[in-house]
Amino acid sequence: MSRDDRRNEGTEMLTVDAYGGNHGESAQAGCSTYGPWLDDHVDGLLEAGRDAELTAHLTTCEPCRGDVAALRQLLRRVAELPTIVEPRRDLWQEIAPRLAAGTADSHPVVSESVVPESVVPETVVPESVVPESGPAPAVAAPPVPSMIPWWAQAMAACLLIALGYSAALVLPPSGFVARPGDGSASPAVAETSAGERFSGPDLFVEPRALTATSPTATSPSAGFMLAEVELLRAKQALLMAFLQRREDVSPETFELLYRNLEVIDQATRDLMLALRRDPANPRLEVRVLDNYRRELSLLRRLTSRDV
Amino acid sequence: MNQMPARHQTPSPVPLLIASQCALVADQSRRVLADGCWDAGSPGDDGGLPRLRRHLWVCLLVGFFLAGGLWGQTEIDRQMEASNQDRAQIENFAGSLVIRGWPGNTVRVTGTLGRDVEALRFERRGDRLEIVVELKNRKRGGAVSSHLEIQVPLGMDLQVETVSAEVTLDGLNGSLRVETVSGDVSVEGAPYEVEIETVSGNVQVLAPTQRLQVEAVSGDVRLVGVMGHVKVATVSGDIDIRSGQMRGLQADVVSGDLNFSGAPSAGSHLEMSSHSGDLLLSLPPSTAATFEVQTFSGDIDNQLGPAARRTSRYTSAKELVFTLGGGGAQVDIESFSGHISLRPRE
Numbered sequence: 001m002s003r004d005d006r007r008n009e010g011t012e013m014l015t016v017d018a019y020g021g022n023h024g025e026s027a028q029a030g031c032s033t034y035g036p037w038l039d040d041h042v043d044g045l046l047e048a049g050r051d052a053e054l055t056a057h058l059t060t061c062e063p064c065r066g067d068v069a070a071l072r073q074l075l076r077r078v079a080e081l082p083t084i085v086e087p088r089r090d091l092w093q094e095i096a097p098r099l100a101a102g103t104a105d106s107h108p109v110v111s112e113s114v115v116p117e118s119v120v121p122e123t124v125v126p127e128s129v130v131p132e133s134g135p136a137p138a139v140a141a142p143p144v145p146s147m148i149p150w151w152a153q154a155m156a157a158c159l160l161i162a163l164g165y166s167a168a169l170v171l172p173p174s175g176f177v178a179r180p181g182d183g184s185a186s187p188a189v190a191e192t193s194a195g196e197r198f199s200g201p202d203l204f205v206e207p208r209a210l211t212a213t214s215p216t217a218t219s220p221s222a223g224f225m226l227a228e229v230e231l232l233r234a235k236q237a238l239l240m241a242f243l244q245r246r247e248d249v250s251p252e253t254f255e256l257l258y259r260n261l262e263v264i265d266q267a268t269r270d271l272m273l274a275l276r277r278d279p280a281n282p283r284l285e286v287r288v289l290d291n292y293r294r295e296l297s298l299l300r301r302l303t304s305r306d307v
Numbered sequence: 308m309n310q311m312p313a314r315h316q317t318p319s320p321v322p323l324l325i326a327s328q329c330a331l332v333a334d335q336s337r338r339v340l341a342d343g344c345w346d347a348g349s350p351g352d353d354g355g356l357p358r359l360r361r362h363l364w365v366c367l368l369v370g371f372f373l374a375g376g377l378w379g380q381t382e383i384d385r386q387m388e389a390s391n392q393d394r395a396q397i398e399n400f401a402g403s404l405v406i407r408g409w410p411g412n413t414v415r416v417t418g419t420l421g422r423d424v425e426a427l428r429f430e431r432r433g434d435r436l437e438i439v440v441e442l443k444n445r446k447r448g449g450a451v452s453s454h455l456e457i458q459v460p461l462g463m464d465l466q467v468e469t470v471s472a473e474v475t476l477d478g479l480n481g482s483l484r485v486e487t488v489s490g491d492v493s494v495e496g497a498p499y500e501v502e503i504e505t506v507s508g509n510v511q512v513l514a515p516t517q518r519l520q521v522e523a524v525s526g527d528v529r530l531v532g533v534m535g536h537v538k539v540a541t542v543s544g545d546i547d548i549r550s551g552q553m554r555g556l557q558a559d560v561v562s563g564d565l566n567f568s569g570a571p572s573a574g575s576h577l578e579m580s581s582h583s584g585d586l587l588l589s590l591p592p593s594t595a596a597t598f599e600v601q602t603f604s605g606d607i608d609n610q611l612g613p614a615a616r617r618t619s620r621y622t623s624a625k626e627l628v629f630t631l632g633g634g635g636a637q638v639d640i641e642s643f644s645g646h647i648s649l650r651p652r653e
Binding site: 257260267270287301302 | 489506522525543601604621624
């Protein structure tokens with residue numbers, strides 16, 4: 001697949017209108033000529049003659065300058081993507097019982113047999129990186145692997161932004177502030193929710209403290225929020241792994257998968273909004289986490305075999 | 308182990324096709340002459356000849372494409388001794404796989420390999436038989452479709468992987484695991500347990516399995532007469548479950564619809580859930596079960612008992628709990644916004 005083909009697919013999928021936007025009528029012809037050169041220009045890969053021609057065009061075309069700025073901003077945001085921190089392999093085994101502590105009164109806990117055995121494929125997470133016990137290392141942010149094409153990174157960025165939006169709907173506006181001893185999370189956990197640190201066994205507070213879904217609760221349970229953070233990170237890791245395999249996936253299959261992941265994401269957004277209206281509803285929490293598990297299971301499958 | 312390789316190149320089909328097309332042309336010529344086409348036009352008009360030429364060209368073109376399509380295919384007929392204690396791993400990228408159980412102690416593979424297939428790997432590693440269609444390269448394109456029919460001892464455990472190849476399993480009673488991307492999967496017989504994963508392929512199981520697990524993304528799933536413990540999930544695909552005496556059911560859709568038709572067996576626990584897809588249960592008069600039905604923002608239409616009630620002043624959540632026939636089975640139904648209907652089975 002040519003670079004232009006990939007770019008066209010990527011931009012369609014991302015609805016990033018980098019060079020086909022509403023430029024003025026007079027500029028349209030020029031923009032349509034120079035538009036396909038923009039990403040190579042931003043990447044510094046455009047042939048010198050064309051680069052000079054495009055640069056001259058940019059001095060007179062404000063919309064194209066805007067597109068270049070947008071592309072550069074997008075690339076910057078991609079470069080600033082948070083570290084991929086993999087969850088411990090038996091993540092759900094810990095999440096489920098803790099969540100159950102907060103939901104057992106009204107909802108059957110999701111059976112463990114439904115849970116994928118591992119949420120991260122072998123190819124993504126070396127076992128050594130994910131110790132069985134003891135706090136997981138706070139992983140320094142490695143650069144996004146250069147083997148990932150920029151458009152794939154951009155797609156991941158957009159999905160992450162959407163996920164961040166979803167998370168923002170459920171997390172308290174001021175952030176999750178730990179109040180030790182009051183049924184909330186420990187300070188270490190608060191750090192985790194802020195994305196600064198990420199700890200393993202210490203991730204979860206005492207089960208008793210997770211029974212935040214009392215009749216007087218006004219926000220989702222701490223267990224739910226912690227589980228969500230970790231599942232989001234696992235999803236991010238798998239999503240990046242899947243996008244790395246983009247070239248191996250037939251376009252039809254990729255589109256189908258993308259649309260179905262969107263279906264799940266939309267369902268999650270619906271649930272998040274409902275959870276905002278009814279924050280003490282443990283069934284909604286379970287359904288949100290079920291959706292994440294569903295996505296993780298799907299992504300895990302897709303990253304481990306031919307598609 | 309007695310292995311009898313019998314791979315051989317098909318005699319080139321081209322001469323056969325050319326011969327058949329020549330016969331057609333000859334036949335057309337006879338017809339043209341018999342119909343008096345030579346006389347159809349005005350004197351001096353040779354209207355029959357162009358018609359004959361057209362027939363000739365059409366036949367030649369058809370023959371050319373047919374020959375091109377078949378040329379290079381390799382016919383396969385191989386077999387190897389095996390037993391019910393063995394297991395087999397079977398892989399085919401595209402085309403079709405038909406796997407049947409038989410009482411013999413032999414695995415036999417027949418069919419054709421596509422032109423761009425490297426080889427059929429058919430070998431034993433310990434107690435595992437590997438039947439793998441190996442491609443010349445993993446890139447898509449080319450004539451990679453292979454159509455295989457495989458007969459195996461009926462109790463053998465199988466692991467089958469395809470990308471777009473359709474899979475048909477029949478007459479087997481071991482454990483079957485199938486993974487495909489877009490290939491349809493059909494299972495009949497009495498396998499002990501079945502596990503199927505697909506993306507867009509449709510799944511049909513007509514078998515009294517003891518344990519069945521199906522995961523699809525957009526593919527539809529149809530289960531008829533399944534038993535034991537069943538777990539089935541799709542994202543946008545529909546699920547249709549008919550009859551069967553299941554001990555447990557977990558059916559889960561996101562935007563697809565779920566239809567269940569049958570009587571829950573005594574002591575069974577059936578769980579069905581959807582996000583936005585509709586849930587329809589058609590139940591016979593003999594149904595004996597306790598139902599717990601909930602929806603967050605959807606509707607509940609119960610034609611078998613009491614109406615649902617709202618559970619909150621602030622949301623449109625509804626709930627319904629009732630018992631039919633003195634109970635015995637437990638049926639839990641839940642949706643977020645999907646419509647839930649319970650109706651008598653016609």
